[in-house]
Every structure is written in structure tokens, then in C-alpha cells.
Amino acid sequence: MRALDLAIIAIFLVGTPILGILLSGKQKSSNDYFVGNRRVPWWAVTFSVVATETSTLTVLSVPTVAYLGNITYLQLAIGYLIGRTVVAFVLLPKYYQGGFVSAYGFLGKRFGGGLQGTASVTFLVTRLLADGVRLFATAIPVKLVLDAMGLDVSYWMVIAAIAFVAVIYTYFGGIRAVIWVDVVQMGIYVLGAIAAIVILAGQLPDGWFGGLVDEGKLQMFEFGSNIVTDQYAFITAVVGGALFAMASHGSDQLMVQRLLACKTVRDSQKAVIASGVVVFFQFAIFLVVGAMLWSFFGGQSIDQLGLSNPDDLFAHFIITELPAGLAGILIAGILAAAMSTISSSLNSLxxxxxxxxxxxxxxxxxxxxxxxxxxxxxxxxxxxVFVGFASMFTTSETPVVELGLSIASYTYGALLGAFFLGMLVKKARELDAIIAFVCTIAVAGFFVLGVTFTVEGEELPLAFPWYVPLGVVVTLVVGGLLSLRHSDPDPKTVATEKEEEPV
Known part of the structure; x- marks a missing residue:
């Protein structure tokens, strides 16, 4: 790493908290801290939503997906857009009508504090596992860079530094600081990715694009694979992706809190739908980087490149191939993706x-x-807590890393199912919903730990996009059956419907 790269990284680390505090203004009330007094422009919320769901692993792993396979990953983005559109017109009006600062306030009003607390605790545990592990994962490429510079820095020191910078502007600026810094951070890592494409295009041999087409690297749709076990099968990706997006952007406080910072429900709807479009193009950019890297390295395997982990591919290219300055921007982009995730988690938690x-x-x-x-x-x-949890890991090979990164799929079904149960099953009471919620978590755990499917002689688990649809179905079936014990609609449902007025 050269002096210019180090200077860029240092400016980013020092400037980020200062920028966040300056842009956020003084926090005068809890409403200001939680939802920015509902005065944040919808386009800023759009970019914040995208930055929040873009972790370091997105920046580093999505190129690897295309390098090892093709761009069928984009099918998930199609499902994400469909799911966000449903959230915009079904769930967001409910939150604005209730004046909530938390997504789980709706469950509390519909069922009672017991389910609201259950859903909130589930969210807290999910975010700790998923984002705590992401924080550790961020330290891996950063340590790789520092090792290349001859600096002996431990993982926990990297983790603590990232968390420290993020907590400064989150503490003082609340959600407004988080959103505005997200906007800047997204610009950094997208700019870096586009610059990498430009650099790669100038170094690839003639006919590289045709070569990618011939090798199937630019294949976007997959209609022939097993829809039960292959996450990139078209039906699995689109249907599962849609339900996953409905859960992540409609029942996860991490995303809902940003959407509630908009001035009106109409602005919030524009923000969530636009974020689906932006995510599609963002995925496309990083997948194109991966496909171009395949051409650049001549299709060599990860072992042939001397890498121990497939996710080191893009970081390896940044460190060894990019010119001074651009490498620093991309490393800053990796840090930006990490800080966006951790600051958003801290505020929503x-x-x-x-x-x-x-x-x-x-x-x-x-x-x-x-x-x-x-x-x-x-x-x-x-x-x-995040720093302590992330620092427990000492290697990227730890199996719990994969569990932590995918755990949201296992709990989202119960969360989204609880919202649907409240809206669709008028007779369901709080106890019915809590029992259905717990049963859904148990069923998801059963599938995660013990259910496989035999495909061409190979034992494969259920594709992760199906966990949310499975959870929603279990919640509705169990909650619906339990509600048959009651002859009349839940009084809370009647009271809630009377209070609701068009926004």
C-alpha cells in the first residue's frame, strides 16, 4: 500500500464521524433520534436503505459469485423489487397510521406487549448474530491489507476501530447522521467498483466480452435446476427473494426505521421501491466486476491464484493490481460498507x-x-456487545460465520408471518400469535439442522430463499388454527381498525 492509499483511508476514518455530526444537526428529542423527526428526503432514505443492506461481504462476495459461476444472482434482485413493492402498499401505511417509531409497535397495538417484546428480542438476537459476524468478516480484508503493509494488527483491534468510528456519529447524530453518512459511503464503494470496471476494461484482451458469453458467465436466468435446493433457480430466487424482501424491509426494524424517517407515507413508498431498483443495478455492477476478473485472471481457480478463501479474490485484485489512490478508495469503500451496516444496527437496536x-x-x-x-x-x-461478539472469532473458517450471515432467513419467516397473521386473521389473539411465532422458529431450526433433500445422489439442504415462505405459512396455519377457538374477532383488531384513518 502506498502513501496516497493510506492518506485516503485515514481521511475517510477521521472525516466520517465529523461529517455525520455536521449533517445531522442537534438531536432535540427521542423522535429526532429515532426517525429524524420524519424530515429526511426520500431519495436519501433510498440510498441509506441500499447502503445498510450492503455489507462488506456484498462488496467482496458478489464478484466471487460471478467469478465462480455467472450472474443468475440478479434473479434475487428481481424478487427483492417485487417484495418491496408489496411492503410499500401493504405495511408502510399501517406504520404511518399508528405513528410508530418501531415496526414492532404495530404488533403491540394489534396483539399486545407480549408479542411486541417477543418480536423485538428476536430482532435483537438476529442482528447481533448477523451483523456481529459481518463486523468480524470486515476485519478479514482489512487485516489482509495491513499485513501487506507489514503491520501486525490483531482482528479485535480492527473490529474495535471500525465500531468506534461508527458509534461516534451514531451516538451524537441519531438516524439522520446514519442516513446521510450512508449516502456518502454508498457513493464511495460504488465509485470504487465502477473505477475497477474501467481499469479492468483497459487491461483485458480483445474479445473478452465474447469469451464471457461463450463461457456462460453472463447467463442471468436459470430455469433448469432444482427449485427446492438451488437458491438460483428462477422460481426459488424470485418467489423466495420477494418474500425475503417483504420480511427484511417490512418487519425488520433495521430497514423499517429508515423508511419511517420520510416525511409522508408516499415518500416512504417511493424510497423502498426505488431502493429495489438501485439494488438491482448495484448487484449488476459487482457481478460484472467478478465476470471481468474471471477474464483478467484467465479463469484460474482460487487455488491456482494462491488464495485460501474465495472471498479474498476481489481484495487480492485491489491490493496487487490497482494503481495508487484507487486501491485506497476501494479499501475505504469496504470500510464504508461495514460502517453503514454497524451504525444502522446500533441505531435500530x-x-x-x-x-x-x-x-x-x-x-x-x-x-x-x-x-x-x-x-x-x-x-x-x-x-x-458487537465488538465483544465479533472478537470471539479468530479465523474466517469458523463455521458459525456462515450461520450468522444466514440466520436472518431463519427468523424472518416468523416476523413477517406475525404481521400477516395480525392483518389477515381477525380472530387471532396474542397467545395464538406467540405460540405460532415460537412454532415457526422451531420448524425453521428443524429444517436448518436436520432436513436434507437427495438430488442426483447428493444430500442438499433447503435453499435459503424458501425459509421465509416456509415460516410465513407455518405462522399463518398454526395461528389460524388456534384462532378457531374464538367465536368473535379480537377486540384489539376492532379497536385498531376504528382508529385507523387514511394517511
């Missing part, structure tokens, strides 16, 4: 802790000033 759990367990009605104070305190607490 503190919001859910205070809005969904704190008053319930302390049995105290908090003033607005106390809520703001508690939100900041819990931002720091969750940062420490």
Missing part, C-alpha cells in the same frame, strides 16, 4: 430496546428526555 422493551420491563413511563438519554446509552452498550 437502541431504538427497539427503548421503544419496545425498556418501559415494559422497568414498568416506568419515560419522559422524552429520558428516552433520548437511554437511546444513546444503549447505542454504546450495543457497540461494546
Amino acid at each position: 437502541s431504538t427497539s430496546t427503548v421503544a419496545d422493551l425498556y418501559e415494559r420491563f422497568t414498568k416506568k413511563k419515560l419522559s422524552d428526555a429520558t428516552q433520548l438519554k437511554q437511546a444513546r446509552i444503549w447505542t454504546i452498550i450495543w457497540a461494546v
Whole structure:
């Protein structure tokens, strides 16, 4: 790494918290801290949503997907767009009508505090596992860079540095700081990826594009594979991707909180639908990088390139092939993706802790000033928890890494199913919903740990996009059957419907 690259990385690390604090302004209330007083432009929320769901593993792994296979990954993005459109017109109006700062406030109003707390705790555990592991995964390429510079830095030091920078602007600026920094950070890593494409295009041999077509690297649709076990089969990717997006952007506080920062429900709808379009093109950019890398390296295997992990491919190219300055921008982009994820998690975790759990367990009605104070305190607490959890790993080969990264698929079905149960099954009570929720988690765990399917003599697990549809079905079936015990609609349903007014 050259002096220019190091200077760019240093400027990014120092400038990010300063920029976040300057852009966010002073936080005067808990509503300001949680949802930016609902004054954030919809286009900024769009980019924040995309940046939040883009982790370091997206930047590093998506090119590898195309390098080892093709661009059928884009089928998932088609499903994501469909799912977000449903969220826009089905779930978001409910949240705005209720004036909620947490997605789980809807469950509390529809069923009661018990299910609201259950859903919130599930969210907290899911985010800790998924994003704590992502934080560790970010340290892997960063340590690779530092090792190349001759600096002996441990994983936990890298993890602590990333979390420290993220927690500064999250603590002082709340959701507005997170959103505006997300916008800048997304610009950095997308700019870096586009620059990599330009550099690659100038170094590839004549006829490289035709070679990619001949090798099937630019194949986008997959209609012939097994829809049960292959996550890239067309039906699996589109249907499963749509349900996954409905869960991630409609029932996960991490995304919902950003959407609730818009001025109106119409702006929020534009933000979530536009984010699906942006994600499609973002995936396309990183997949094109991977396909071009395949041509650049002559189709060599990961072992032939001397790499121990497939996800080191893009980082290897950045370090060894890019000119001074551009390598620094791309490393800053990797850090940006990580900080976007961790800062968003910290803000949403503190919001859910205070809005969904704190008053319930302390049995105290908090003033607005106390809520703001508690939100900041819990931002720091969750940062420490993240660093401690991520630092437990010492190698990228740890099996729990894969579990942590995919665990959202196992819990999203129960979360989304609970929302649908509340809207579709009028007779369902809180106990019915809690039992259905727990049963769904158990069924998902059963499939994760013990169910495989034999395909051409090989034992394969259920493709991950099917976990959310499976969970929704189980929740609706169990909750629906339990609701048959009651002869009349839940009184909370009747009261909620009377209170709702068009937004």
C-alpha cells in the first residue's frame, strides 16, 4: 500500500464521524433520534436503505459469485423489487397510521406487549448474530491489507476501530447522521467498483466480452435446476427473494426505521421501491466486476491464484493490481460498507430496546428526555456487545460465520408471518400469535439442522430463499388454527381498525 492509499483511508476514518455530526444537526428529542423527526428526503432514505443492506461481504462476495459461476444472482434482485413493492402498499401505511417509531409497535397495538417484546428480542438476537459476524468478516480484508503493509494488527483491534468510528456519529447524530453518512459511503464503494470496471476494461484482451458469453458467465436466468435446493433457480430466487424482501424491509426494524424517517407515507413508498431498483443495478455492477476478473485472471481457480478463501479474490485484485489512490478508495469503500451496516444496527437496536422493551420491563413511563438519554446509552452498550461478539472469532473458517450471515432467513419467516397473521386473521389473539411465532422458529431450526433433500445422489439442504415462505405459512396455519377457538374477532383488531384513518 502506498502513501496516497493510506492518506485516503485515514481521511475517510477521521472525516466520517465529523461529517455525520455536521449533517445531522442537534438531536432535540427521542423522535429526532429515532426517525429524524420524519424530515429526511426520500431519495436519501433510498440510498441509506441500499447502503445498510450492503455489507462488506456484498462488496467482496458478489464478484466471487460471478467469478465462480455467472450472474443468475440478479434473479434475487428481481424478487427483492417485487417484495418491496408489496411492503410499500401493504405495511408502510399501517406504520404511518399508528405513528410508530418501531415496526414492532404495530404488533403491540394489534396483539399486545407480549408479542411486541417477543418480536423485538428476536430482532435483537438476529442482528447481533448477523451483523456481529459481518463486523468480524470486515476485519478479514482489512487485516489482509495491513499485513501487506507489514503491520501486525490483531482482528479485535480492527473490529474495535471500525465500531468506534461508527458509534461516534451514531451516538451524537441519531438516524439522520446514519442516513446521510450512508449516502456518502454508498457513493464511495460504488465509485470504487465502477473505477475497477474501467481499469479492468483497459487491461483485458480483445474479445473478452465474447469469451464471457461463450463461457456462460453472463447467463442471468436459470430455469433448469432444482427449485427446492438451488437458491438460483428462477422460481426459488424470485418467489423466495420477494418474500425475503417483504420480511427484511417490512418487519425488520433495521430497514423499517429508515423508511419511517420520510416525511409522508408516499415518500416512504417511493424510497423502498426505488431502493429495489438501485439494488438491482448495484448487484449488476459487482457481478460484472467478478465476470471481468474471471477474464483478467484467465479463469484460474482460487487455488491456482494462491488464495485460501474465495472471498479474498476481489481484495487480492485491489491490493496487487490497482494503481495508487484507487486501491485506497476501494479499501475505504469496504470500510464504508461495514460502517453503514454497524451504525444502522446500533441505531435500530437502541431504538427497539427503548421503544419496545425498556418501559415494559422497568414498568416506568419515560419522559422524552429520558428516552433520548437511554437511546444513546444503549447505542454504546450495543457497540461494546458487537465488538465483544465479533472478537470471539479468530479465523474466517469458523463455521458459525456462515450461520450468522444466514440466520436472518431463519427468523424472518416468523416476523413477517406475525404481521400477516395480525392483518389477515381477525380472530387471532396474542397467545395464538406467540405460540405460532415460537412454532415457526422451531420448524425453521428443524429444517436448518436436520432436513436434507437427495438430488442426483447428493444430500442438499433447503435453499435459503424458501425459509421465509416456509415460516410465513407455518405462522399463518398454526395461528389460524388456534384462532378457531374464538367465536368473535379480537377486540384489539376492532379497536385498531376504528382508529385507523387514511394517511
